[in-house]
Amino acid sequence: MKTTGHVFKYADNVDTDVIIPARYLNTPNAAELALHCMEDIDKEFVKKVQQGDVIVAGWNFGCGSSREHAPLVIKTCGTGCVIAKSFARIFYRNAINIGLPILECPEAAEEINAGDDVTVDFDTGIITDNTTGKTYKSQAFPPFIQNIIEKGGLLASLKDND
Amino acid sequence: MGMTMTQKILAAKAGLDKVVPGQLISAKLDIVLGNDITTPVAVNEFNKAGFDSVFDKDRIAIVLDHFVPNKDIKAAEQSKQCREFSCNHCISHFYDVGKMGIEHALLPEQGVVTAGDCIIGADSHTCTYGALGAFSTGVGSTDMAAGMATGTAWFKVPSAIKFNLTGKLPGNCSGKDVILTIIGMIGVDGALYKSMEFAGDGVKTLSMDDRLCICNMAIEAGAKNGIFPVDEKTVEYMTGRCERTPVVYEADSDAEYEKVIDINLSAITPTVSCPHLPENTRKASELSQVKVDQVVIGSCTNGRMEDMETAYKILKGKKVADGVRCIIIPATMSIMRECSEKGYVTAFIDAGAVVSTPTCGPCLGGYMGILAAGEKCIATTNRNFVGRMGHVDSEVYLASPATAAASALTGYITEYKE
Structure with a gap:
């Protein structure tokens, strides 16, 4: 599985309140929520994002609340992958559980620029910046987590184990 | 090991x-x-x-x-x-x-x-x-x-x-x-x-x-x-x-x-987290120039009985400063009941505060105390991210119930002194 798209770049500690502000959490409807993705730090994001695009960010991406709405809106907007220097643990767990690919790679997160054209290969963990020609290797998921992603999320994997 | x-x-x-x-x-x-x-x-x-x-x-x-x-x-x-x-x-x-x-x-x-x-x-x-x-x-x-x-x-x-x-x-x-x-x-x-x-x-x-x-x-x-x-x-x-x-x-x-x-613990001093991350801590005493529009005492962090007792001790018989909205939210119905029985609710109202039934409300910018652009709030809540309590250009300062209550009386961030 691969994704190719343009990069939206953000700083450290992007929290779940800016990914999807709580004032919109009066609905569980993903499409409705996704209209407000990243609104409080980047009003242009939802207007510009296209299928397969990649979010690149610094340390501790997704810190704060446990709201699963956060990875859900990022995925629903069409984002193909999030690359960060590190992820907050609940966000990391939620992203895997709903099937949003996320990769930790400090070097790539540092060097890749906003607007670059990037390809991410989830099977190998190879990130290619097509604009600069540089490649980066991120750590592959452990088998336990690969299984969840392959089955299409946590609940699907549980049903499969029945 | x-x-x-x-x-x-x-x-x-x-x-x-x-x-x-x-x-x-x-x-x-x-x-x-x-x-x-x-x-x-x-x-x-x-x-x-x-x-x-x-x-x-x-x-x-x-x-x-x-x-x-x-x-x-x-x-x-x-x-x-x-x-x-x-x-x-x-x-x-x-x-x-x-x-x-x-x-x-x-x-x-x-x-x-x-x-x-x-x-x-x-x-x-x-x-x-x-x-x-x-x-x-x-x-x-x-x-x-x-x-x-x-x-x-x-x-x-x-x-x-x-x-x-x-x-x-x-x-x-x-x-x-x-x-x-x-x-x-x-x-x-x-x-x-x-x-x-x-x-x-x-x-x-x-x-x-x-x-x-x-x-x-x-x-x-x-x-x-x-x-x-x-x-x-x-x-x-x-x-x-x-x-x-x-x-x-x-x-x-x-x-x-x-x-x-x-x-x-003996060396701890009243501490405040400044916008927009909980790690941006300063001593409350260093922030006395920060004027606040709102005070929130409540949340899953600080809406318990001891927190209400602290607020009561500081607010009873006093008045919330002009221009400050002080919102007090006991975290459970039994805490609310005890506040009522002990006369805390009356004392809070007499001080010019409002008392709400339990809710997370303002902590996450839901309702019951949303901030407008440029407004500042000192709150006993847990997060001060951008837009957490309202407008993206508002600010939340995180503090203890004692610091929040003392600040409600002065209208500025204030270290409580016993």
Whole structure:
């Protein structure tokens, strides 16, 4: 599985309140929520994002609340992958559980620029910046987590184990 | 090498003699929690996956607390969905308006959680229950759905940071000043993926409300959980309250910690987190030029009885400064009742404050105290991110109930002096 798209770049500690502000959490409807993705730090994001695009960010991406709405809106907007220097643990767990690919790679997160054209290969963990020609290797998921992603999320994997 | 308290609970719940940091385990859950925002997403996932029953109707807690009494039609629909699911599955710990409280104040108070438990909650502040000597951590709605269906969850066993507490807090400080000081020291990802294990002689000087507040904000340092040893105060708190028998785990004397950080409680000073991250801490005394428009005393962090007592002590017979809105929110109905019985509610109203029934409301910018552009609020809540309490150009300063109440009287951030 691969994704190719343009990069939206953000700083450290992007929290779940800016990914999807709580004032919109009066609905569980993903499409409705996704209209407000990243609104409080980047009003242009939802207007510009296209299928397969990649979010690149610094340390501790997704810190704060446990709201699963956060990875859900990022995925629903069409984002193909999030690359960060590190992820907050609940966000990391939620992203895997709903099937949003996320990769930790400090070097790539540092060097890749906003607007670059990037390809991410989830099977190998190879990130290619097509604009600069540089490649980066991120750590592959452990088998336990690969299984969840392959089955299409946590609940699907549980049903499969029945 | 021995195990930490967290590792011991996880080993027991996974049916293993020993676990090591980094190990992936499947653990049995004692309580699975959700609220009116996260439960609807979980219920949708639960139904979509085709589950038709929960693992144990007595081990699931659903608390309507974020937007109740409902703030709008959509929020009402979410509550209705929680209510119907709870009714259909005969969930015994379903808390609706009139019975509800802010989940992390309510579950310990009602004895739903106890020492030795393994708890997941679809709310990041689920880490609060570590104060009782439980392993308790925040997860998302899909994990909640899976937990409700199977009674198990997967975990990566965390490594640990030990906080060795010594001394005794000064009279104008509380648990909030301790945890803000720690977050200021180690940063908002200082304990990422790890457990924060509190230990040392200083523990016995902290009240249960202090410990609940400290564990509550472990997530604000990125931690998986925070945990306190069980001592006489814990046992006293749990006796006659907890519906299940507490199980006490102790860290091995040769447990491995990635780091040990000494915290002298006697040296703690009233601390405030400045916008827009909890790690941006300063001494309250250095912020006396900051003028505030609003004060909020409440939340899962600081809406407990001791917090209300502190606010009462400072506000009684005084007046909130002109131009300041002071909002006080007791965290549960029983705390509200006690505030009413003891005359606190009257004193708060006489001081010019408003008193609300329990709700998370303003903490997450839901309702009951939303800020306009350029406004500043000092709050006993737990997050001061951009836009957290309203407009993206508003500011939240996090502080203890004493600092917040003292600031309400002056209109500026004020260190409380006894």
